[in-house]
Amino acid sequence: MKKEIPQYWQDVYDVVRLIPEGKVSTYGIIADYLSLGSARMVGWALNKCHVMEEYIPAHRVVNRKGELSGRKMFSTPTAMAEALLAEGVEVQNGEKIIHFEKYLWRPEEHLF
DNA sequence: GACCTGACGCCCC
DNA sequence: AGGGGCGCCAGGT
Secondary structure: OOOOOOHHHHHHHHHHOOOOOOOEEEHHHHHHHOOOOOHHHHHHHHHOHHHOOOOOOHHHEEOOOOEOOOHHHOOOOOHHHHHHHHOOOOEEOOOEEOOHHHHEOOHHHOOO
8 A cells, every 4th residue: 555645745746836947946935835834844745756746846946045955866966956057047066046036936926 | 662864944152 | 154053744764
């Protein structure tokens, strides 16, 4: 029997999928938006997002300083930075976003 | 079943 | 201004 996916994972993925191309968000913002109580929960959910069949732009989620803290979890250490660069996001040394606030996106900006 | 760690973030020194 | 510690929840050992 396969373990059921927690609802909050789905909530996290749902928000992450709303992040527009060329934009990024943070674990804290998403955790706060979903009232998860801890930014770690977002990271936990994204860590396992590969099990999801749908596409999840996990590379668009970084920590509050704009650093690609999850890059090591990708197939290759540079995959996350490559994906961001391909969308026009400026990344320095493959580890940090330049002009972070300029690319920052918040869930409440999305018009339903 | 207890303890440790982790894609984080805030408070305190 | 920079560094260290603690809280958060879940999963793995």
